[in-house]
Amino acid sequence: MGMQPKTIFQQIFKISGIVLFCTVTLLFLYPLLWLADSSFRPWTEVASTVPFFVEKNPIEAISSYNLKAMTEALIGGEGLTKWNVGLAFINSVWVTIAAILLTIVVCSFAAYAFAYLNFPFKKPVFVIVIATMMLPMTTMVVPYYLLLNTLGLIDNPLGLIIPYAASAFSIFLLRQYFVKVPFSYIESARMEGSSEFRILFSIIMPLARPAIAAMAIIQFRLVWNDFLYPMLILKTQEFFTLPIIIKFMDSKNIDKPYDVIVATGFIAVSVPLIFFLIFQRQFIEGLTGGLKQ
Amino acid sequence: MLQKNRLRKEAITAGFFLAPYLILMVIFTVFVFGMGAIKSLTDAARLNPGEFIGFDNYIQVLSDDKFWRAVATTFMYMFGAMLVQIPVAFLLANILNTINKRFRGIFRAAFFIPVLVNSIVLAFLFRQLFATDFGMINWFFGVLGMPNNTDWLRSPSLAVPLLVIVSSWQWMGFHAIYFLANLQSIDVTLYEAAKIDGASPVRVLMQITFPMMKSALTFVMVTSAIGCLQLFDLVYMLFPDNGYVGGTARTIVAYIYDESFSQASRYGYASAAGWVAFFIILAISLLQLRFLGLGQSKEQ
Numbered sequence: 001m002g003m004q005p006k007t008i009f010q011q012i013f014k015i016s017g018i019v020l021f022c023t024v025t026l027l028f029l030y031p032l033l034w035l036a037d038s039s040f041r042p043w044t045e046v047a048s049t050v051p052f053f054v055e056k057n058p059i060e061a062i063s064s065y066n067l068k069a070m071t072e073a074l075i076g077g078e079g080l081t082k083w084n085v086g087l088a089f090i091n092s093v094w095v096t097i098a099a100i101l102l103t104i105v106v107c108s109f110a111a112y113a114f115a116y117l118n119f120p121f122k123k124p125v126f127v128i129v130i131a132t133m134m135l136p137m138t139t140m141v142v143p144y145y146l147l148l149n150t151l152g153l154i155d156n157p158l159g160l161i162i163p164y165a166a167s168a169f170s171i172f173l174l175r176q177y178f179v180k181v182p183f184s185y186i187e188s189a190r191m192e193g194s195s196e197f198r199i200l201f202s203i204i205m206p207l208a209r210p211a212i213a214a215m216a217i218i219q220f221r222l223v224w225n226d227f228l229y230p231m232l233i234l235k236t237q238e239f240f241t242l243p244i245i246i247k248f249m250d251s252k253n254i255d256k257p258y259d260v261i262v263a264t265g266f267i268a269v270s271v272p273l274i275f276f277l278i279f280q281r282q283f284i285e286g287l288t289g290g291l292k293q
Numbered sequence: 294m295l296q297k298n299r300l301r302k303e304a305i306t307a308g309f310f311l312a313p314y315l316i317l318m319v320i321f322t323v324f325v326f327g328m329g330a331i332k333s334l335t336d337a338a339r340l341n342p343g344e345f346i347g348f349d350n351y352i353q354v355l356s357d358d359k360f361w362r363a364v365a366t367t368f369m370y371m372f373g374a375m376l377v378q379i380p381v382a383f384l385l386a387n388i389l390n391t392i393n394k395r396f397r398g399i400f401r402a403a404f405f406i407p408v409l410v411n412s413i414v415l416a417f418l419f420r421q422l423f424a425t426d427f428g429m430i431n432w433f434f435g436v437l438g439m440p441n442n443t444d445w446l447r448s449p450s451l452a453v454p455l456l457v458i459v460s461s462w463q464w465m466g467f468h469a470i471y472f473l474a475n476l477q478s479i480d481v482t483l484y485e486a487a488k489i490d491g492a493s494p495v496r497v498l499m500q501i502t503f504p505m506m507k508s509a510l511t512f513v514m515v516t517s518a519i520g521c522l523q524l525f526d527l528v529y530m531l532f533p534d535n536g537y538v539g540g541t542a543r544t545i546v547a548y549i550y551d552e553s554f555s556q557a558s559r560y561g562y563a564s565a566a567g568w569v570a571f572f573i574i575l576a577i578s579l580l581q582l583r584f585l586g587l588g589q590s591k592e593q
Contacts, residue, residue, distance in 0.1 A: 119303065143327075166314070225413075227411075268411050276405070280402060283409075
């Protein structure tokens with residue numbers, strides 16, 4: 001009998017917990033559902049006074065879905081402004097791939113040196129590298145801009161790609177993993193006369209695939225969504241990445257192309273989401289493994 | 294002799310392996326900060342390399358009301374964001390931990406997705422949701438019979454709360470999953486022992502969960518603070534007309550950005566502001582680390 005109140009309390013607690021939970025989940029997903037819905041409908045309909053899910057006739061609403069904004073964004077067309085979102089998409093893709101590959105190469109070499117090679121001042125150098133992780137780079141927009149300008153990297157996609165490879169966190173992550181490989185593997189490879197270069201590429205990197213994947217995911221999220229520095233660096237529209245072209249279209253005060261902005265936003269968000277749905281476990285493990293905002 | 298040779302060869306190899314990274318690091322961090330330091334002592338601007346003016350820029354930054362307003366805005370945002378996100382995320386993680394494994398995956402995915410969404414798209418989305426005339430938020434208030442004509446995006450008093458809402462949407466679920474991973478690594482026998490001893494849930498929370506979660510909580514607090522202090526993308530995109538709602542929503546980085554690339558383009562001044570901001574962020578991080586004792590938990 002004494003258990004009764006507790007069970008009721010627990011029941012109420014459990015039910016309210018579930019209700020709260022489902023509400024929170026819906027709140028997390030709603031803006032994205034809105035984005036998906038709006039991308040396929042004329043803006044005049046989207047900007048009505050009722051949200052899409054309470055429209056009087058859902059069938060009619062769905063039947064008004066079309067690819068007009070998508071087409072305008074990606075291809076342009078007769079009587080439409082050419083926004084070149086398709087080109088921005090391609091830029092985003094190749095900049096992201098290049099930045100990830102460069103980071104993998106540069107940071108694997110450095111992580112290998114920190115994990116397996118002896119050299120003078122190893123410890124202080126490693127401490128300095130790790131300390132750079134804490135630096136708030138956003139406060140240095142001006143000197144960063146001036147330096148890239150001196151190097152001729154303004155309005156140059158290379159200026160966007162190369163700095164990403166200076167990723168102290170990637171070194172930290174890879175080194176953590178590299179040191180777990182039994183040292184006997186390396187010793188025996190050295191006995192057989194393998195060069196350090198070969199040991200890195202044919203023994204360590206294949207074994208460290210999970211760490212490399214985690215690092216690639218962190219860099220992917222960072223590069224794909226980056227805004228402040230690309231905005232400083234890219235001046236010509238043909239180099240724009242997706243976030244930059246969205247801001248560019250949004251800064252039009254007259255005839256702001258809402259349809260195209262929404263469609264572009266949908267494309268920009270879809271890519272990481274598709275990868276996430278395929279590699280869910282790797283994404284969650286990689287990013288919770290230590291992501292700084 | 295052979296040993297010495299081998300060591301030298303190893304050091305040379307290490308030099309080659311480290312060189313690409315160290316060169317990039319020197320250019321893109323050391324040089325950047327160094328250049329900032331040099332420029333901050335000059336009156337450099339666009340098309341003007343600048344002359345040495347000592348610490349004038351620093352004195353100007355420290356006596357500029359707009360700068361301190363930006364600091365105040367950023368701090369309010371930081372406290373708001375952390376006060377909302379961390380406790381709620383902690384609560385969500387605890388609920389998530391009790392949920393049936395089959396459903397947990399779905400919730401976990403839904404919680405995680407916002408952190409992948411581009412901040413620029415996110416700001417655009419929330420601008421539409423909070424739109425005065427057709428926004429879903431005002432529609433909802435209307436349905437509930439509450440005033441439904443709030444001008445969310447242009448009210449100075451709502452600017453920081455709005456930023457807190459948007460960033461909570463983006464980060465809360467992620468923090469919850471991070472906490473969940475740490476909750477699951479707590480030894481179950483601790484809880485079983487507490488149950489046998491008849492400890493109350495509050496006591497279990499205070500004596501087991503909190504101490505075991507200390508390093509996770511510290512990590513989230515420190516990284517959140519650093520992230521919040523550098524807020525830019527959201528403020529830059531969320532509010533219409535690029536005005537930061539009459540300046541009330543201008544954050545520190547937005548202030549630096551405005552000084553750098555507005556019409557005046559005061560590069561020297563903006564560099565000085567950057568260094569001041571750098572010291573503010575550093576001070577907050579060090580204070581937190583000291584207060585929360587991350588250094589100790591890391592050594593364990």
